[in-house]
Amino acid sequence: MLPIQLAWRFLTEGRTQTLLIVAGVTIGVAAYVFITATMIGVQENMVAQTLGTQAHITVRNDPPALLPVVAREGVTIRQVAQPEPRQTPFDRWQRALTRLENTPGVRAACPKLTGSALALRGGGRTAVQLVGADPARLSDIIDLPGHLVSGAYRPGAEAAVIGAGLATELGLRVGSPLLLQTDSTEATVRVVGTFRLGAAAVDDRWVVVSLRGAQSLLGRPGDVSAIDATVTDLFGADRIAADVSARTGLPVDSWIGLNAALLSALSAQDQSTIMIRVFTLLAVAMGIASVLAVTVVQRRGQIGILRAMGVRASVVLQIFLWQGALLGAGGAVMGTALGALVGAGLELVVPFPIRVDLPTALTAGAISLGTGLLAALWPARVAATMDPARAIRGDA
Amino acid sequence: MSAPEAAVLVELSGVSKAFGDDPETRVEVLHGIDLEIRAGEFVALIGPSGSGKSTLLNLLGLLDRATTGTLRIQGRDVAALTDAELTRLRGETLGFVFQFHHLLPALSVAENVMLPAAALEGSLRAAQRPRAAQLLAAVGLEGQEDRPAGRLSGGMQQRVAVARALMNQPAVVYADEPTGNLDTASSDRVIELLQDWNAQHDTAFVIVTHDPGIARRCRRVIELVDGRVVADGPPSQVLGPQS
Numbered sequence: 001m002l003p004i005q006l007a008w009r010f011l012t013e014g015r016t017q018t019l020l021i022v023a024g025v026t027i028g029v030a031a032y033v034f035i036t037a038t039m040i041g042v043q044e045n046m047v048a049q050t051l052g053t054q055a056h057i058t059v060r061n062d063p064p065a066l067l068p069v070v071a072r073e074g075v076t077i078r079q080v081a082q083p084e085p086r087q088t089p090f091d092r093w094q095r096a097l098t099r100l101e102n103t104p105g106v107r108a109a110c111p112k113l114t115g116s117a118l119a120l121r122g123g124g125r126t127a128v129q130l131v132g133a134d135p136a137r138l139s140d141i142i143d144l145p146g147h148l149v150s151g152a153y154r155p156g157a158e159a160a161v162i163g164a165g166l167a168t169e170l171g172l173r174v175g176s177p178l179l180l181q182t183d184s185t186e187a188t189v190r191v192v193g194t195f196r197l198g199a200a201a202v203d204d205r206w207v208v209v210s211l212r213g214a215q216s217l218l219g220r221p222g223d224v225s226a227i228d229a230t231v232t233d234l235f236g237a238d239r240i241a242a243d244v245s246a247r248t249g250l251p252v253d254s255w256i257g258l259n260a261a262l263l264s265a266l267s268a269q270d271q272s273t274i275m276i277r278v279f280t281l282l283a284v285a286m287g288i289a290s291v292l293a294v295t296v297v298q299r300r301g302q303i304g305i306l307r308a309m310g311v312r313a314s315v316v317l318q319i320f321l322w323q324g325a326l327l328g329a330g331g332a333v334m335g336t337a338l339g340a341l342v343g344a345g346l347e348l349v350v351p352f353p354i355r356v357d358l359p360t361a362l363t364a365g366a367i368s369l370g371t372g373l374l375a376a377l378w379p380a381r382v383a384a385t386m387d388p389a390r391a392i393r394g395d396a
Numbered sequence: 397m398s399a400p401e402a403a404v405l406v407e408l409s410g411v412s413k414a415f416g417d418d419p420e421t422r423v424e425v426l427h428g429i430d431l432e433i434r435a436g437e438f439v440a441l442i443g444p445s446g447s448g449k450s451t452l453l454n455l456l457g458l459l460d461r462a463t464t465g466t467l468r469i470q471g472r473d474v475a476a477l478t479d480a481e482l483t484r485l486r487g488e489t490l491g492f493v494f495q496f497h498h499l500l501p502a503l504s505v506a507e508n509v510m511l512p513a514a515a516l517e518g519s520l521r522a523a524q525r526p527r528a529a530q531l532l533a534a535v536g537l538e539g540q541e542d543r544p545a546g547r548l549s550g551g552m553q554q555r556v557a558v559a560r561a562l563m564n565q566p567a568v569v570y571a572d573e574p575t576g577n578l579d580t581a582s583s584d585r586v587i588e589l590l591q592d593w594n595a596q597h598d599t600a601f602v603i604v605t606h607d608p609g610i611a612r613r614c615r616r617v618i619e620l621v622d623g624r625v626v627a628d629g630p631p632s633q634v635l636g637p638q639s
Contacts, residue, residue, distance in 0.1 A: 001519030006502075013502035305498040308459060309560075310487015310515035312480055389459040392494060393450075 003315050006306075007322030010295065021291045022330045025368065028284035029335020030342065032277050033364045037343045037356045039273045043266055045352035047234065050259055053199045055110075055141050055228030057241045059096055060251045063088040089223045096248045097227055103247055105231050105240040108140035111224040113214040118181040119207065121170040128166060129205045130180065132214020141228045144195050144208065150174050151193030157213035160189040164196040165204035180207065184219030281371050288327050288375035292320055296379045303383050304391025313384045320380030321373055328372020332365040339364070404471075405567050405600055406433040406456055411465030412623075413451055425451045426623040428465070433568060437600045438591065440611035440631070443620035449604045450572060452620065456602065457570045458486045470567065487516050491561030491599075495573035499553050499560075501546030505532065508545045508556055512563045524563075531559035535589050551582030558589050562599070571603045575610065587613055608635055 011018045093111055100109050112133040119128045135155050139145050145153040149164045151174035176191045196203050215221050231240045241254035256263055303316055343354035408431040416422040425448045443449050454460040467474050499508045507520055509528035514520040529541055535555040561569045575583035587610055594601050611617050617634040619627040627634040
């Protein structure tokens with residue numbers, strides 16, 4: 001108790017000095033918290049924008065390998081032609097779906113059938129992407145119900161939910177008929193809802209119908225083109241994709257592999273944020289260390305007296321460590337609050353949330369406390385190893 | 397029949413102290429000091445500047461270690477003790493009053509007095525306060541317990557330092573020029589306090605002073621010159637008859 005009692009008294013005695021250094025630590029911690037919260041907000045926003053229109057992992061069909069050309073006696077090969085592109089049925093996709101759903105880390109899965117079609121309305125025609133899937137499963141992958149602009153999210157065999165851009169382009173509204181033309185057939189569906197996800201490639205092209213509806217329109221009954229899935233650990237998607245691939249024997253793409261440029265940008269952002277944090281914490285540490293070093297010099301007579309009174313060197317060490325810890329803790333609490341406040345202010349003018357979450361607050365607290373202790377270590381050692389006789393004379 | 401001799405509290409035998417490891421620059425401050433301090437003694441340690449008084453006091457106060465020789469406190473050879481054991485022995489057995497009273501201005505008057513007890517017990521506690529108040533009353537500072545120590549006059553601060561030195565009921569109190577920084581009235585008051593306490597208790601006092609007036613108020617005077625004890629006896633013998 002004595003070290004804490006004396007540390008507190010020393011800090012409260014030099015009130016102006018203490019307030020100044022606590023203010024310094026507060027600003028440093030606030031900068032750390034604010035930068036961290038902003039970066040988390042920016043990165044979450046970027047990832048959400050990217051993943052708002054795509055699955056975390058996608059199990060693809062693995063078409064059978066082409067047979068090699070084998071030379072035979074008496075047969076002359078005059079020309080080798082590339083095969084025509086063809087749609088290979090996704091054999092036993094139900095089994096792959098079950099294995100995918102049983103893979104740890106997979107949250108939701110959705111078999112889908114996609115294909116190109118022409119949308120015709122009056123004199124207008126435009127190429128669209130036909131997406132067929134079970135509505136409930138699809139909404140677990142891409143939040144279409146949450147981005148409805150009009151109508152209802154009820155895609156069916158003859159009911160389509162379409163992108164708002166496409167609706168505008170073709171002058172479609174809820175209830176409008178829409179003629180869809182594919183390589184194999186044509187059919188009219190009714191628009192039951194429109195959505196806007198914020199990505200032109202989706203909003204201007206997607207026509208979502210039920211899986212059975214797409215199978216019928218694309219002439220691929222019972223077939224799917226891929227199985228989309230979401231995972232619990234976004235940044236573990238590569239690992240989970242590899243696991244799914246091993247379990248299904250099929251090629252699996254992860255959003256990380258498909259968005260290497262984004263990941264590289266996020267990583268670069270992380271690196272620069274770390275540098276800013278390190279420099280901020282160094283400034284905090286040097287502030288605390290310099291104030292405590294001055295305090296040790298100022299109080300050398302008192303340190304000598306404490307030692308003469310029977311106070312152990314380890315207690316003197318603890319007095320200064322506690323001062324560092326108290327400065328760090330005070331700065332952590334006020335800095336976290338200030339950082340959150342500044343973040344809340346900025347949140348009013350940026351299109352993404354800036355929230356100081358518990359891990360950020362706890363990390364800031366731990367780092368500030370640790371920085372305070374580390375910064376106090378050297379002055380504390382100087383004080384603890386002071387020769388009491390010389391300290392009392394004032395020439396330590 | 398003569399009265400039984402008081403117990404030996406501090407015993408120095410052939411103690412010398414040198415500073416520096418380099419033989420060319422090494423300074424030997426004390427040479428072969430033999431000395432005993434007994435319970436209840438009231439001793440003045442005098443000598444010119446540079447004679448080694450403060451160095452001797454630091455050795456007696458366990459603030460420094462002798463280069464050679466033996467120092468025993470209540471029969472224990474301190475050379476064998478670790479720093480932590482020396483610190484504990486110092487806190488339990490010895491009291492200090494310094495020329496520059498060196499109170500902790502961050503603490504109240506009572507807390508300054510409680511400090512030696514807090515050092516032994518690990519914290520400043522309410523249970524220590526009654527004794528601190530009692531000692532403050534004894535040095536004429538009743539009712540000043542809660543004042544910030546830094547706001548007192550120099551004389552009052554030195555009386556607080558005296559009360560603090562007595563907190564753990566030490567066997568010996570060392571006072572290094574305790575009045576060197578005070579006016580005559582305050583100086584008299586402090587010496588009277590030390591004498592009164594010495595008369596009523598068994599505590600021994602060793603007072604380093606330049607002031608022959610203070611030395612004459614002691615019952616024994618030890619004179620140091622160039623790191624050697626050149627005289628040791630009653631004031632009239634060491635200082636000559638009072639003119």
